[in-house]
Amino acid sequence: MAIEAPKTRRGESSRAVILQAALDLFQERGYEATTMRAIAERAGVSLGGSYHYFPSKEHLVLEFYRHTHELHSAAIAPLLLREKDLAARLRGTMRAVIVTCEPFHAVAGSIFSTVANPSSPLNPFGAAAKPLRDEVVALYADVVRGSDARIPADVADMLPLTLWLYQMGILYFWIFDRSPGRLRTLEVIDETTDLIVRLIGLANLPVLRGSRKRVLGLMRSIVEGQIA
Amino acid sequence: MAIEAPKTRRGESSRAVILQAALDLFQERGYEATTMRAIAERAGVSLGGSYHYFPSKEHLVLEFYRHTHELHSAAIAPLLLREKDLAARLRGTMRAVIVTCEPFHAVAGSIFSTVANPSSPLNPFGAAAKPLRDEVVALYADVVRGSDARIPADVADMLPLTLWLYQMGILYFWIFDRSPGRLRTLEVIDETTDLIVRLIGLANLPVLRGSRKRVLGLMRSIVEGQIA
DNA sequence: GTCTATAACCGGATAGAC
DNA sequence: GTCTATCCGGTTATAGAC
Numbered sequence: 367m368a369i370e371a372p373k374t375r376r377g378e379s380s381r382a383v384i385l386q387a388a389l390d391l392f393q394e395r396g397y398e399a400t401t402m403r404a405i406a407e408r409a410g411v412s413l414g415g416s417y418h419y420f421p422s423k424e425h426l427v428l429e430f431y432r433h434t435h436e437l438h439s440a441a442i443a444p445l446l447l448r449e450k451d452l453a454a455r456l457r458g459t460m461r462a463v464i465v466t467c468e469p470f471h472a473v474a475g476s477i478f479s480t481v482a483n484p485s486s487p488l489n490p491f492g493a494a495a496k497p498l499r500d501e502v503v504a505l506y507a508d509v510v511r512g513s514d515a516r517i518p519a520d521v522a523d524m525l526p527l528t529l530w531l532y533q534m535g536i537l538y539f540w541i542f543d544r545s546p547g548r549l550r551t552l553e554v555i556d557e558t559t560d561l562i563v564r565l566i567g568l569a570n571l572p573v574l575r576g577s578r579k580r581v582l583g584l585m586r587s588i589v590e591g592q593i594a
Numbered sequence: 595m596a597i598e599a600p601k602t603r604r605g606e607s608s609r610a611v612i613l614q615a616a617l618d619l620f621q622e623r624g625y626e627a628t629t630m631r632a633i634a635e636r637a638g639v640s641l642g643g644s645y646h647y648f649p650s651k652e653h654l655v656l657e658f659y660r661h662t663h664e665l666h667s668a669a670i671a672p673l674l675l676r677e678k679d680l681a682a683r684l685r686g687t688m689r690a691v692i693v694t695c696e697p698f699h700a701v702a703g704s705i706f707s708t709v710a711n712p713s714s715p716l717n718p719f720g721a722a723a724k725p726l727r728d729e730v731v732a733l734y735a736d737v738v739r740g741s742d743a744r745i746p747a748d749v750a751d752m753l754p755l756t757l758w759l760y761q762m763g764i765l766y767f768w769i770f771d772r773s774p775g776r777l778r779t780l781e782v783i784d785e786t787t788d789l790i791v792r793l794i795g796l797a798n799l800p801v802l803r804g805s806r807k808r809v810l811g812l813m814r815s816i817v818e819g820q821i822a
Numbered sequence: 823g824t825c826t827a828t829a830a831c832c833g834g835a836t837a838g839a840c
Numbered sequence: 841g842t843c844t845a846t847c848c849g850g851t852t853a854t855a856g857a858c
Contacts, residue, residue, distance in 0.1 A: 377841065401833055412843050414836080419841095423834070475712040483707030484769050491770065541712050542719065542820055550819060557812050564805055571801060577792055584785050591778060592770055601824060604858090608825080629849055640827045642852080651850065 381419045384409040388426045397476040438466040452513035453563040460555045474541045503530045524585050609647045612637040616654045625704040656716050666694040680741035681791040688783045702769045731758045752813050
């Protein structure tokens with residue numbers, strides 16, 4: 367079920383070689399067009415051999431995810447140190463997501479659908495994905511915390527998880543985006559990040575107080591029931 | 595690519611028999627556990643024979659969708675004639691979605707993920723799904739139009755499509771719902787439908803006017819670019 | 823020209839020997 | 841930890857039947 371950590375020196379290297387071959391081939395040909403046989407061949411192991419390290423083709427995708435998350439995280443570190451404006455932090459973070467994922471655009475569709483399956487071990491809402499999910503949510507907590515925006519405590523509580531969800535929405539949009547340079551997605555990011563910050567500001571209005579409490583209460587109850 | 599309409603009496607009946615066998619087996623065993631060989635066997639045709647009518651296993655799912663849509667549509671007809679309150683219309687419509695889909699709860703996960711794939715012909719945002727999508731959006735237009743709620747024209751324009759999207763969100767939540775009688779989903783429906791109607795009411799507030807225009811403008815531009 | 827069957831192909835996954 | 845041999849199921853090619 368879980369991905370086995372190799373026990374020996376030789377195992378470690380085989381595992382790394384297989385993973386690298388898979389990542390390369392996914393980029394070259396896409397997820398579905400990459401066969402396990404091709405991965406094994408390029409890695410110089412037998413077909414059955416790869417299954418010793420990765421219980422399924424899907425499990426190779428999880429590593430792929432972690433890989434891009436780490437690239438993304440590194441890419442935005444300077445911005446998060448420098449910039450204090452929330453809209454700018456959020457915009458920069460989202461742009462970096464798109465830039466980081468760009469090499470995998472062709473693959474992203476089939477990966478997304480694989481991962482959307484609730485019974486897949488890779489489902490972002492499931493238990494197996496929790497470590498990585500927590501890391502990404504923590505990244506968005508950092509985006510919020512390091513800003514000079516004044517955010518009501520109840521909103522700030524739910525915001526990181528909401529932004530993680532928002533990121534998935536943007537990625538799904540980006541998957542469909544055929545515009546040159548993915549400019550459409552960048553425009554949507556600019557507009558939505560700005561809107562999000564504006565709406566957070568409006569959340570303090572007395573007329574909105576009631577609905578805001580209800581929305582947040584609903585989100586909390588959903589999180590407790592499903593994500594935990 | 596498209597599903598061929600049978601030309602003869604015999605062809606029609608074969609097609610219907612295959613479809614019925616598939617629907618039954620999906621319910622009995624789930625989507626993935628149902629093999630094309632099993633469908634063919636139960637339908638009394640050869641394996642290759644089924645491919646004459648349905649170009650792929652996925653295409654059987656599209657019929658499955660249409661089937662549930664028709665059940666749903668019929669189920670809410672009396673409500674839509676009788677009830678004028680928007681919240682009640684929406685709540686009833688969403689509850690009926692859940693009730694209609696309940697027999698397929700176990701199958702829904704794998705179907706959802708199949709369909710989420712942007713390169714799948716069944717993707718709800720894609721061209722092949724347009725006829726059915728239009729029907730569902732029209733249903734929500736009816737939910738809105740038949741109510742006595744006073745809704746700004748620009749909001750009313752985008753509302754049906756937004757509700758169609760909202761329905762997909764509820765269905766995804768429902769797929770994860772393990773509570774007895776799917777009570778959690780029903781609670782979430784009650785709360786969210788009420789919130790939606792409330793927020794529509796708030797959309798007329800002068801402070802929100804600017805953001806509302808922007809949100810709607812963004813949605814329009816997305817629809818024009820992607821859904822058309 | 824419309825349907826149906828048989829026999830294969832291909833790729834993900836597994837069993838079990840070494 | 842690695843291999844070979846095999847299974848299983850979606851899909852396709854193609855020959856023939858109505």
